[in-house]
Amino acid sequence: MLLEPARLGMLKTLKTTLLMAKIIFPVTLFVVILERLALLNAIALFFSPWLSIFSLPGEASLPVLLGFFVNIYAAMGAIVVLELSAREITVLSLMILTSHSLLLEAPVLGFAGLSPLRSILLRIAAGLLLGYTVNIFYLLWGGM
Numbered sequence: 001m002l003l004e005p006a007r008l009g010m011l012k013t014l015k016t017t018l019l020m021a022k023i024i025f026p027v028t029l030f031v032v033i034l035e036r037l038a039l040l041n042a043i044a045l046f047f048s049p050w051l052s053i054f055s056l057p058g059e060a061s062l063p064v065l066l067g068f069f070v071n072i073y074a075a076m077g078a079i080v081v082l083e084l085s086a087r088e089i090t091v092l093s094l095m096i097l098t099s100h101s102l103l104l105e106a107p108v109l110g111f112a113g114l115s116p117l118r119s120i121l122l123r124i125a126a127g128l129l130l131g132y133t134v135n136i137f138y139l140l141w142g143g144m
Contacts, residue, residue, distance in 0.1 A: 020073055027077030031062060035081065054131045055139065060084065060092050067096030068124065069103055087138045091131045099127030 034040040044058030051060055059082050067075030075096045079089065102123060106116035 023071065023073040024077035024080075027066065027074045028081055031078045031081045034062070054091055054095070054128075054135045056088055056092060056135075057082075057084070060088065063092055064095060067100050068127075070101070071104070072096060072100045075100070087135070091135045091138070094134055095127040095131035097127075098130050099123045 031040065034043070040059060040062065043061055046058070047061030047064075048058030051058055051064070063075040063078040063082070066078050079092065084092065102120045106119050109119040110116045
């Protein structure tokens, strides 16, 4: 049947969308609750000095932590709640994409022969270096 591949593709798309929604919606709700309870401000205040190195607001700490230690989709759920500029989202996204799901992927890299602790430290360092470098390029060449 000619429409069978389209039907299968639509089913896979629907399953993937539902899977992502199961992660993104609860995280988004969690971030909104933290914001309403003024806990997001406390978290932001604590991490603000560290994230200022990347010209990111302290609120960006939540997507960073979620991305680094949970997964990219959890970080996306947190990012959509925050009011960030294109530059901030770019820097934040590159850091998360470089260092996502550390606790899940470190043991896998261990099977490949790389120490889990070394892989975590290497990926965090790479993510932070990439974020810093991209931020500097944005600031030097007219980015926001």
